[in-house]
Amino acid sequence: MNKYFLVLLSFFCLQSFAQNQDSIIIKKITDEVLSNGKAYADLHDLCKHIGNRISGSEQAAKAVQLMYKRMIAYGFDSVWLQPVMVPKWIRGSKKTETGKILGGLKPFLVNILALGGSVSTPKDGITANVIEVKTFEELRSLGKEKVQGKIVFFNRPMDPTHIITGAAYGGAVNQRGRGASEAAKLGAIGVVVRSMTLAHDEFAHTGAMYYNDSFPKIPACAISSNHADVLSKSLKENSETKFYFNLNCNNFIDSVLSYNVIGQLNGTTKANEIILIGGHLDSWDVGEGAHDDGAGCVQSIEVLRLFKTLNLKHERTLRAVLFMNEENGLRGGIKYDELAEKNNENHYAAIETDAGGFVPRGFGISDSTIYKNMNAKAHLFRNYGWDKIDLGGGGADIGPLKNNCKALIGYVPDSQRYFDYHHTENDIFENVNERELHLGAAAITSLVWLLCNE
Amino acid sequence: MNKYFLVLLSFFCLQSFAQNQDSIIIKKITDEVLSNGKAYADLHDLCKHIGNRISGSEQAAKAVQLMYKRMIAYGFDSVWLQPVMVPKWIRGSKKTETGKILGGLKPFLVNILALGGSVSTPKDGITANVIEVKTFEELRSLGKEKVQGKIVFFNRPMDPTHIITGAAYGGAVNQRGRGASEAAKLGAIGVVVRSMTLAHDEFAHTGAMYYNDSFPKIPACAISSNHADVLSKSLKENSETKFYFNLNCNNFIDSVLSYNVIGQLNGTTKANEIILIGGHLDSWDVGEGAHDDGAGCVQSIEVLRLFKTLNLKHERTLRAVLFMNEENGLRGGIKYDELAEKNNENHYAAIETDAGGFVPRGFGISDSTIYKNMNAKAHLFRNYGWDKIDLGGGGADIGPLKNNCKALIGYVPDSQRYFDYHHTENDIFENVNERELHLGAAAITSLVWLLCNE
Numbered sequence: 001m002n003k004y005f006l007v008l009l010s011f012f013c014l015q016s017f018a019q020n021q022d023s024i025i026i027k028k029i030t031d032e033v034l035s036n037g038k039a040y041a042d043l044h045d046l047c048k049h050i051g052n053r054i055s056g057s058e059q060a061a062k063a064v065q066l067m068y069k070r071m072i073a074y075g076f077d078s079v080w081l082q083p084v085m086v087p088k089w090i091r092g093s094k095k096t097e098t099g100k101i102l103g104g105l106k107p108f109l110v111n112i113l114a115l116g117g118s119v120s121t122p123k124d125g126i127t128a129n130v131i132e133v134k135t136f137e138e139l140r141s142l143g144k145e146k147v148q149g150k151i152v153f154f155n156r157p158m159d160p161t162h163i164i165t166g167a168a169y170g171g172a173v174n175q176r177g178r179g180a181s182e183a184a185k186l187g188a189i190g191v192v193v194r195s196m197t198l199a200h201d202e203f204a205h206t207g208a209m210y211y212n213d214s215f216p217k218i219p220a221c222a223i224s225s226n227h228a229d230v231l232s233k234s235l236k237e238n239s240e241t242k243f244y245f246n247l248n249c250n251n252f253i254d255s256v257l258s259y260n261v262i263g264q265l266n267g268t269t270k271a272n273e274i275i276l277i278g279g280h281l282d283s284w285d286v287g288e289g290a291h292d293d294g295a296g297c298v299q300s301i302e303v304l305r306l307f308k309t310l311n312l313k314h315e316r317t318l319r320a321v322l323f324m325n326e327e328n329g330l331r332g333g334i335k336y337d338e339l340a341e342k343n344n345e346n347h348y349a350a351i352e353t354d355a356g357g358f359v360p361r362g363f364g365i366s367d368s369t370i371y372k373n374m375n376a377k378a379h380l381f382r383n384y385g386w387d388k389i390d391l392g393g394g395g396a397d398i399g400p401l402k403n404n405c406k407a408l409i410g411y412v413p414d415s416q417r418y419f420d421y422h423h424t425e426n427d428i429f430e431n432v433n434e435r436e437l438h439l440g441a442a443a444i445t446s447l448v449w450l451l452c453n454e
Numbered sequence: 455m456n457k458y459f460l461v462l463l464s465f466f467c468l469q470s471f472a473q474n475q476d477s478i479i480i481k482k483i484t485d486e487v488l489s490n491g492k493a494y495a496d497l498h499d500l501c502k503h504i505g506n507r508i509s510g511s512e513q514a515a516k517a518v519q520l521m522y523k524r525m526i527a528y529g530f531d532s533v534w535l536q537p538v539m540v541p542k543w544i545r546g547s548k549k550t551e552t553g554k555i556l557g558g559l560k561p562f563l564v565n566i567l568a569l570g571g572s573v574s575t576p577k578d579g580i581t582a583n584v585i586e587v588k589t590f591e592e593l594r595s596l597g598k599e600k601v602q603g604k605i606v607f608f609n610r611p612m613d614p615t616h617i618i619t620g621a622a623y624g625g626a627v628n629q630r631g632r633g634a635s636e637a638a639k640l641g642a643i644g645v646v647v648r649s650m651t652l653a654h655d656e657f658a659h660t661g662a663m664y665y666n667d668s669f670p671k672i673p674a675c676a677i678s679s680n681h682a683d684v685l686s687k688s689l690k691e692n693s694e695t696k697f698y699f700n701l702n703c704n705n706f707i708d709s710v711l712s713y714n715v716i717g718q719l720n721g722t723t724k725a726n727e728i729i730l731i732g733g734h735l736d737s738w739d740v741g742e743g744a745h746d747d748g749a750g751c752v753q754s755i756e757v758l759r760l761f762k763t764l765n766l767k768h769e770r771t772l773r774a775v776l777f778m779n780e781e782n783g784l785r786g787g788i789k790y791d792e793l794a795e796k797n798n799e800n801h802y803a804a805i806e807t808d809a810g811g812f813v814p815r816g817f818g819i820s821d822s823t824i825y826k827n828m829n830a831k832a833h834l835f836r837n838y839g840w841d842k843i844d845l846g847g848g849g850a851d852i853g854p855l856k857n858n859c860k861a862l863i864g865y866v867p868d869s870q871r872y873f874d875y876h877h878t879e880n881d882i883f884e885n886v887n888e889r890e891l892h893l894g895a896a897a898i899t900s901l902v903w904l905l906c907n908e
Contacts, residue, residue: 031615160889161485163838198889359813359870361839382842384617385815385868414839414868416813416889435614435652435870 022380025449029306030384030442036309037438039302042070043295043357047288047429054116054285055325056088056256063281064259067297067322071263074305076320078266081259084335086325088256089117091285092248099192099223102127103234103241110227113204113424114247115176115193115220116284116328117211125246126151126190126219132235136174136182148187151243153235154179155194155228158419165415166355169196173207180220181212191220192243194228196419202226203424206284208328219247258324260332265304267317267452274317275452276350276405277303277444280326280397287427291418294429295357295437297322299411302441303448314452316348323397326354333397340404347405349451351444352395356421357432358413360386360443364393367407370451377450386443388412411444476834479903483760484838484896490763491892493756496524497749497811501742501883508570508739509779510542510710517735518713521751521776525717528759530774532720535713538789540779542710543571545739546702553646553677556581557688557695564681567658567878568701569630569647569674570738570782571665579700580605580644580673586689590628590636602641605697607689608633609648609682612873619869620809623650627661634674635666645674646697648682650873656680657878660738662782673701712778714786719758721771721906728771729906730804730859731757731898734780734851741881745872748883749811749891751776753865756895757902768906770802777851780808787851794858801859803905805898806849810875811886812867814840814897818847821861824905831904840897842866865898 033039050066053059064081071079091097091114099112131147133139134156139147154175158168176193183191195205202224211217223231234241261281267273279296283289300320307314323332340347349370351363362381365371371391381387393410394402402408413436421427487493504520507513518535525533545551545568553566585601587593588610593601608629612622627650634645649659656678665671677685688695715735721727733750737743754774761768777786794801803824805817816835819825825845835841848862856862867890875881 030617034614160488163484163893165889200888359868385842388836388839414813416893417887420887433871433874434654435619439617439870 019380022377022450025312026380026446028310029445029449032306032310033302033438033442034435037302037441038305039298039441040434040437042298042301043290043432043437044429046294046298047290051288052283052285053281053289054089055086055258055282055328056253060258060282060324064261067261067281071261071301071320074301075308076263076265076304079263082262082335082339083257083259084324084331085255086258086331087329088253089328090249090251092120092251096246096248098125098246099221100244101231101234101241102244103238108230110230111202111204111224112221112245113206113286114249115209115222116206117209118220118247118249119217120250121190121219121245121247125244127242127244128189130235130241130243132232139182139186144186147183150188151190151192152179152183152188153192153231155232157194158196158198160198165198165419168198169419172196176207176222177209180209180218181215184215184218188218190218190245192223192245193220195222195225196422197225199420200225203426205423206286207423221245221247260324260336261322263301263304263320265307265314265318268313268315270315271317273346273348274319275348275448276319276321276398277448278321278323278350278397279353280332281322282325282327284327284423286423286425288429290427290429290432291356291421292423292427293326293354295432296353299353299437299441299444303445306441306445312449316452318448318452326397330396334400337400337404340401345404347401349407349409350398350401350405351409351411351447352398353411353440353444354395354397355411355413355415356418357437357440358417359436360440361412361414362386362388362390363412363447364390364410365407366393366409370407373454374447374450381446384443411440413440473834476831476904479766480834480900482764483899483903486760486764487756487892487896488889491756491895492759493752493895494888494891496752496755497744497886497891498883500748500752501744505742506737506739507735507743508543509540509712509736509782510707514712514736514778518715521715521735525715525755525774528755529762530717530719530758533717536716536789536793537711537713538778538785539709540712540785541783542707543782544703544705546574546705550700550702552579552700553675554698555685555688555695556698557692562684564684565656565658565678566646566675566699567660567740568703569663569676570660571663572674572701572703573671574704575644575673575699575701579698581696581698582643584689584695584697586686593636593640598640601637604642605644605646606633606637606642607646607685609686611648612650612652614652619652619873622652623873626650630661630676631663634663634672635669638669638672642672644672644699646677646699647674649676649679650876651679653874654679657880659877660740661877675699675701714778714790715776717755717758717774719761719768719772722767722769724769725771727800727802728773729802729902730773730775730852731902732775732777732804732851733807734786735776736779736781738781738877740877740879742883744881744883744886745810745875746877746881747780747808749886750807753807753891753895753898757899760895760899766903770906772902772906780851784850788854791854791858794855799858801855803861803863804852804855804859805863805865805901806852807865807894807898808849808851809865809867809869810872811891811894812871813890814894815866815868816840816842816844817866817901818844818864819861820847820863824861827908828901828904835900838897865894867894
């Protein structure tokens with residue numbers, strides 16, 4: 001036995017001891033959250049005492065207060081509000097938001113929702129012939145002659161063969177985001193967009209749309225997937241089918257004072273290195289913003305609560321950030337980065353949880369060294385089911401932090417049911433499962449555990 | 455370059471070619487089921503045209519006919535019914551099934567369900583003092599004196615810290631299965647058992663209980679988890695709290711003719727080696743038996759439909775088996791094995807899907823060689839999310855086949871939500887997600903693909 005062998009042996013012993021310690025801590029974290037987790041109760045309060053909370057609304061202001069007080073109550077080392085100016089879009093009355101297919105003997109009422117950012121229709125709505133397209137290329141190939149004066153119906157479904165539903169969303173969402181201006185370019189007077197979902201149901205899904213200032217601003221709404229099928233069928237049977245819709249959402253205020261809500265547990269020997277865990281506090285103005293992204297907010301808080309309750313050591317500083325205005329402006333994420341840069345803050349990692357409160361699967365990590373280190377420890381997560389670690393990841397709110405942060409990390413829960421609820425009246429507390437939400441918090445906390453003393 | 459090197463090189467090339475082929479087939483299978491899967495529509499018909507279907511009931515007979523015709527319609531090589539005598543237990547009228555806590559000023563109505571196999575109470579129900587216990591040991595330590603003439607309340611919750619909820623079920627279900635006889639042994643006159651669930655809600659969960667013939671048969675019911683908490687609290691506040699319950703389920707017929715439903719696609723060069731894929735067609739007499747186990751039945755059929763539709767070669771014979779009477783007798787599984795043995799059938803593998811229509815996670819495989827082979831190919835499943843292959847597995851219905859089958863395999867979907875629905879009025883079609891169900895069928899089909907030409 002030579003001394004190199006002994007050095008090697010003690011290295012492996014230490015490593016094995018550390019991994020065994022990690023296993024014990026991960027089990028402790030998971031046991032605590034499955035037995036006494038608070039995230040589900042916090043989500044209940046956010047959803048049921050406040051409900052949906054679009055940027056700039058009274059509800060959003062209440063949500064800021066609720067979450068601020070909650071973090072204070074959990075006794076974090078510091079809790080503060082970070083002021084940020086946000087836009088405010090107002091849908092107007094949902095009662096007068098109406099869509100009708102006028103193709104058969106009787107008008108067929110359909111479920112629509114104004115897209116976020118849309119202008120209103122005239123007071124009596126608009127009625128026009130409909131031209132159905134699947135892509136912008138198809139639209140352009142029709143030319144002005146066929147589009148002028150019509151309502152363009154974007155009806156390309158999300159591709160169901162993607163396993164990760166976010167990829168299917170990515171392949172369809174340009175219709176929602178840019179469809180109105182693409183149609184207006186050719187003289188259309190309105191657009192109706194198939195809802196971004198893989199479900200076959202009657203929920204319309206709202207979401208952000210943006211106008212290109214070079215073209216007229218025309219009203220835009222989403223139609224439920226089932227009703228999109230009805231409209232398409234009606235057009236096939238009767239090409240003279242008309243569509244009627246009425247939106248009353250022309251209010252828009254550019255700047256309202258709001259806040260990111262931040263809580264922190266100070267690190268010990270590496271206190272100047274921050275690990276951020278965040279979701280967004282604003283939601284669309286329908287449903288309760290339960291999966292999107294109440295879940296991410298309460299999980300972010302739960303991570304810090306677990307560290308505190310279990311008295312887990314962390315050399316680095318842990319910071320829960322509830323960003324404001326992810327849905328229609330990203331002002332919170334941008335402001336956070338601006339101040340991080342100004343204050344010379346050093347972010348070691350930023351983890352975003354904004355993919356719903358579903359059962360955890362793993363993480364996507366942007367930094368190749370941290371990815372390698374975490375992947376080497378993924379076996380510790382195997383029996384918990386969150387062991388899929390991929391290279392590459394991030395999120396909308398932490399995106400701006402890219403140049404001021406070593407690793408951007410996306411938390412990846414299972415994606416199958418996400419677009420059943422996303423941006424609909426059905427994104428409510430009852431559709432979040434307590435264990436799935438809490439296991440998500442355990443997954444993130446266990447990753448933070450591995451990161452914070454590295 | 456020597457010839458050994460060339461042999462080695464061609465071996466690796468062939469292996470890599472095969473794995474690439476496998477990848478292509480697995481993608482084909484998944485694309486087809488996500489685009490045109492039939493399992494969800496089949497489940498709709500089973501749940502909505504028939505509904506729940508306890509062994510020996512008219513509904514079970516209708517389910518046999520529906521699934522038999524469905525397999526014929528899919529054009530399988532052969533479809534047949536395998537006769538089996540099953541027991542028939544009748545709950546009686548749900549309207550008169552009542553539970554009340556008599557501890558405060560007013561009776562508190564609670565949700566109960568007779569356990570499957572229970573005898574009736576006397577016509578006017580029973581009212582008695584309650585003794586709450588967590589374990590059989592605790593019960594025995596109380597002795598006859600404290601138990602005699604009372605209703606025993608088994609209130610040990612499932613342990614939430616298990617990641618696999620089936621393990622939590624396994625740790626609590628003896629209260630339901632044997633509680634009545636354990637209590638009767640000490641002179642109790644009835645038992646009420648906390649529902650087998652990790653959810654906090656008001657659904658009572660039924661399920662099988664068995665009497666030990668050495669002791670009196672006393673009536674047994676399940677109480678919802680929330681109401682179990684109410685009863686426990688009431689007992690703490692007032693130890694003289696009484697419980698009243700009324701069951702009218704004393705009908706029991708020992709032998710009714712029923713059937714396993716079987717469909718087959720004949721193999722080519724190894725046609726005498728069978729790969730079985732099965733679930734159970736009977737359910738409890740509440741809800742619609744959607745997750746338990748309509749999901750497994752329609753997935754088993756879907757596996758064969760996918761092979762046929764995609765024209766996939768299979769050297770071995772594929773057989774979908776819908777077992778009858780898993781819930782309260784296992785007569786279908788026992789009969790199937792009996793006939794397999796009698797007919798000298800050679801089963802290469804039997805895969806059971808009876809853990810709900812949730813998102814797939816992997817498989818448990820009993821045979822160490824097949825486990826090793828499949829585990830070596832698990833990377834093919836990684837991007838689909840069903841790559842967790844463990845040694846050890848099986849299922850209730852394929853259990854009897856143990857000595858006549860090389861590998862027993864349990865299909866493992868995610869388990870977090872299973873006991874929210876299990877054996878309740880809430881196990882309905884609407885609580886099964888189309889994509890999760892279909893991905894499960896894809897997972898099983900892709901495993902069968904790897905097994906059937908091995």
